[in-house]
Amino acid sequence: MGRNYILKAYLCTVGLLAAVITYRLGLITTNSFNIDLFFFIVLLLANNRRSIQTESGTFSLNYPLLLPVMAFHGPLMAAITAALGVIELDEFKDPLPVIVHNRGTIALSAVLGGMVFQTVNTQHGFTLAVAASAATYLGVNNLFFMCAKLVQRALAHTRDGFLNDLLETAKTLIPSAAMGAVFYYTYIYFSVYGLVLSYLFLLALRSHTLFGLLDTTYRIALIKSLLRAVWAKDPELMQHMERVAFLSGEIARQYGYSPLKQRALDEACYFHDIGKLEIEDEILKWPGRLTQRQFETIKTHPERGARFIEEIPIPLRNRKIIRNIVLYHHERWDGKGYPMGLAGERIPLEARIVAVADTWDAMTSQRCYKEALSTPDAIAELTRVRGTQLDPKVVDVFLEILDDVLQKEGKQADAELQSKEQYTSASR
Ligand SMILES: [Fe+2]
Numbered sequence: 001m002g003r004n005y006i007l008k009a010y011l012c013t014v015g016l017l018a019a020v021i022t023y024r025l026g027l028i029t030t031n032s033f034n035i036d037l038f039f040f041i042v043l044l045l046a047n048n049r050r051s052i053q054t055e056s057g058t059f060s061l062n063y064p065l066l067l068p069v070m071a072f073h074g075p076l077m078a079a080i081t082a083a084l085g086v087i088e089l090d091e092f093k094d095p096l097p098v099i100v101h102n103r104g105t106i107a108l109s110a111v112l113g114g115m116v117f118q119t120v121n122t123q124h125g126f127t128l129a130v131a132a133s134a135a136t137y138l139g140v141n142n143l144f145f146m147c148a149k150l151v152q153r154a155l156a157h158t159r160d161g162f163l164n165d166l167l168e169t170a171k172t173l174i175p176s177a178a179m180g181a182v183f184y185y186t187y188i189y190f191s192v193y194g195l196v197l198s199y200l201f202l203l204a205l206r207s208h209t210l211f212g213l214l215d216t217t218y219r220i221a222l223i224k225s226l227l228r229a230v231w232a233k234d235p236e237l238m239q240h241m242e243r244v245a246f247l248s249g250e251i252a253r254q255y256g257y258s259p260l261k262q263r264a265l266d267e268a269c270y271f272h273d274i275g276k277l278e279i280e281d282e283i284l285k286w287p288g289r290l291t292q293r294q295f296e297t298i299k300t301h302p303e304r305g306a307r308f309i310e311e312i313p314i315p316l317r318n319r320k321i322i323r324n325i326v327l328y329h330h331e332r333w334d335g336k337g338y339p340m341g342l343a344g345e346r347i348p349l350e351a352r353i354v355a356v357a358d359t360w361d362a363m364t365s366q367r368c369y370k371e372a373l374s375t376p377d378a379i380a381e382l383t384r385v386r387g388t389q390l391d392p393k394v395v396d397v398f399l400e401i402l403d404d405v406l407q408k409e410g411k412q413a414d415a416e417l418q419s420k421e422q423y424t425s426a427s428r
Contacts (some may be wrong), residue, residue: 008376010151011097014144015104022107026076029115033073036192037081040069043199044085060172061202062086063137066110067117068187068195070133075114080111084221105144113137130184134177142169147305227270234284237273240361243409247357247398248350250405254397255349265350266321272329272354275305299338304329324348329355332389344391352391356382356398359390375406 023160047061062082068076068359074330083103117133150332186194245266251266276284283294290298309319328342328351335343347355363381367374373381379399386395398405 002101007155008095008097009154011101011148014148015097015102018104018108018144018233022076022079022104022111025111025115026074026079029075029111029118031074031076033077037069037073037077039192040065040081041085043196044081045087046086046199048086060176061115061179062198063134063176064179065199066113066137066181067130067133068184070110070114070117071121072187073116075111078114079111083107087287101144101148106141109137109141109144112140126181130177130181131173134173134180138173139167193268228268236365236367237276240365241270241273243361243365244272244354244357245343246409247360247405248354250401250408251353251394251398252350254401255353264318264321265325265353267318268325268350269354269357271305271309271322272325272358274308274326275303277303277308280306290345299330302330302339321348321350324351325354327351329358331355333391334388352394355391355394356394359385360398367423375419 005260010147020097044062044065047065065085066078066082069081073081083106087102092101113133114134116136117129120132121129183195183198186198188196227241249259249262251267252262257265271351276298279297283290283297286294304321307328309322325348327342328347331337331340331342331347331351332355333344333347333352335341360378360382363373363378364375382390382395386392
């Protein structure tokens with residue numbers, strides 16, 4: 001039986017089971033239907049209209065919008081509102097089992113969050129009730145999501161830490177609870193219309209320039225221009241970084257990296273050799289074979305790089321992936337790499353990906369100490385070090401997409417050449 005069928009069966013079973021439990025639990029709670037619920041559903045739909053928004057925003061407004069429903073209309077109503085409103089338009093493109101799973105589990109998270117709110121509110125007061133119900137809603141919701149990811153990863157035989165995801169969710173807990181309280185009181189004092197107005201106000205804040213400044217795309221542009229200036233003296237190294245970023249991104253896409261992780265990886269590639277800044281040109285541009293001592297100096301660049309990035313303000317969620325790449329991109333699959341001598345899957349996946357991209361680019365480009373290899377020779381060499389120097393699976397993935405990548409790279413190079421020609425003719 002295919003892996004896909006097992007995953008689909010799992011998703012359907014969990015989704016349907018969650019829906020049944022939600023309904024049974026909802027029946028034992030106090031609920032009241034009110035026309036306001038339509039407004040809540042519309043606000044939730046507006047909040048989730050595209051997936052990218054939840055990733056670039058600081059936290060999601062789903063829980064804050066559901067809290068007044070839990071408090072005033074009951075857990076079952078909150079579950080129905082959540083199932084209908086907390087949906088991204090992209091989700092309609094997903095296979096049916098994914099939709100069933102997500103609708104069922106989101107409803108169960110809301111009904112449990114609502115029940116916790118009702119119980120704690122009567123016994124311990126509002127503040128504790130909001131905190132507990134936010135933790136329940138976010139916790140249950142993420143637990144199901146993580147389990148589904150775990151099943152998917154187990155079936156695909158890949159491993160990638162999801163502890164990071166959990167940490168990201170935990171960080172949203174306090175702002176979610178606080179925002180929930182704001183919406184709760186807005187709803188009491190200013191009715192649902194007040195809530196719509198405060199939501200619109202928040203939307204306006206979200207798109208404010210201040211948030212735009214922190215936008216990753218902007219930061220990448222900033223980093224690139226910074227590095228361009230730093231490496232004005234060594235354009236070869238700068239081009240190498242750009243190509244490694246491009247190749248790594250193409251490989252990472254095959255591993256289903258989220259747009260957010262993909263951007264962090266892109267950013268990280270521009271830093272991967274940053275430690276070389278501290279190494280003298282004399283060694284870096286040495287035309288012949290390096291002496292043992294020179295090589296020992298070169299080998300310090302990952303640790304120097306890791307120290308360097310600790311000093312620059314990178315958001316926490318990107319910091320780990322950047323550090324992993326800077327520090328571990330010279331580790332080898334067989335454990336004979338540097339600086340730590342990590343082996344196999346103990347080397348973070350992103351570093352294994354960059355290692356393949358880095359090796360490929362080093363082989364196929366001309367350096368002051370060597371000629372470039374032809375594509376067939378480079379493929380042969382990559383296959384030779386598959387399983388010793390490099391992760392065999394990542395090499396396989398790379399070789400599978402190589403034709404595509406070379407084509408894209410060719411197009412990009414042509415476009416760059418064209419724009420350079422335009423620039424030179426215009427500046428004459
Ligand atoms: Fe390096």
